[in-house]
Amino acid sequence: MELVSPATLAEMARMAGASVATTSRDFTGGPGRPAPELLRGLSYLPNAAAQAAGRGHTNVVGLIVHDINDPYFSSIAAGVTGVADEQDMIVTLADTRRRPEREAKYLASLRQLRCRAVILAGSRSADQASEARLRREIASFTAGGGRVAMISQQLPGVDTVLVENSTGARDLAHSLFDLGHRSFVVLAGPASLRTSRDRVSGFRQGLADRGLRLEPRHVLHADFTREGGFAAAMHWRNSGVKATCLFAANDVMAVGAMAALRQLGLSVPEEISIAGFDDILPLRDISPAVTTVHIPLETLGMEAMGLVLAPECGLTPRVRRIRCTVRLRESTRHVP
Structure with missing residues (x-):
């Protein structure tokens, strides 16, 4: 088997008879694309880090949960990934293993990776020190152009999917x-x-x-x-x-x-x-x-994705309230 090395953007521009800028637009949806037939035979892998630097973020959404083994969180993850797939985005998952201090740590890592958005799913802790660190990381993430949504109780200034x-x-x-x-x-x-x-x-x-x-x-x-x-x-x-x-x-x-x-x-x-x-x-x-x-657990994930992908609407944080309904089944009997 013959191995073909991926072409660089400059090589593709030279073979296509176009400028580097024009060739770059061919892969980012811009106008002035070079002839497609000249590009089909080339193996080109875009530099994700360079694209992130140009746009300010990647097409990655971070999802931070308390325990992925808990079906509560895996169902939420299904809702998040379903919307991400429709939007041609990637979801990266972090599991805190129910240690609240890890939320801020993971959010800092996702900020360094230039994630487009982060969703935090799970109950807030009464640990004030952990919450203070998380607030600081959220502020840093959003100051850099990232979006944050929570599936839990509200934090000041953060879009939230709130379960009643x-x-x-x-x-x-x-x-x-x-x-x-x-x-x-x-x-x-x-x-x-x-x-x-x-x-x-x-x-x-x-x-x-x-x-x-x-x-x-x-x-x-x-x-x-x-x-x-x-x-x-x-x-x-x-x-x-x-x-x-x-x-x-x-x-x-x-x-x-x-x-x-x-x-x-x-x-x-x-x-x-x-x-x-x-x-x-x-x-x-x-x-x-x-x-x-x-x-409706998958709906929680879908609603959170809607918040981080929708255009911002001013300084007031948005809240999506989710109603719960009682389901009486065989494990509870009538007591005469």
Whole structure:
């Protein structure tokens, strides 16, 4: 096999009988292109770094998530990559492994790579030092012409796709109350995560709307993971706290809790009901089907891409609010 070295832009210009500038426009959509038949036989690889320097950015969008193993984030990524493919863009992924201090580090790296935009997906942390570093990096990124959008709670001055977690959890509490449940235990994520706090707060408000009080000892904090849900369910069983329904603050915790309940020999929903939040795809393969709060996860990614690709509209940050809907399924029974 004969190996052909890629032609340089200057060589292509000479063979095409055109200037370097004119030949360059042939690959960037500009007018005055040289004859295409003179170019088809040439192997030319544009210098991405040089193109980025000329434009100020590449055609790359960075996506920073907390845990790509969590179906919540993989579904968001599917929405982001779907829009990117339509726009002939590339998505590069960074996984913080649920360590908030890594967000600022990854954003700085993406800024150095001249990414066109960055989307940060995941709950905000109560860690003020990490948040301050992230704000500084966002300011540097946008000052250089980059665009940033968040899928989470808002930060001042940043476009955001905002999930109405509190309202969704409140509606779930209402629905479970209407099924006859009066005693609950909440398997919450870390108290430092705002998503967990919002969902617990909304659930507590929903019970208060019906005249019930959620006692502090009925809220068990654990990792926002399957393992965290498993551990929290085990802790609940050993605590002696009575409940007819467990509410896990996300679906992966609910899945872990159901595994713990099976190990304990408790039947769902006959002996204990359980509900989650997010409506991740793997729930479709779990029996009994899990009651949850549905979020259109791929839509979150699509909306975030829309924010970073749309023309700027002044100094006021844009917010896309996403409503959640309760999905009652077989894991929660009616209590007479």
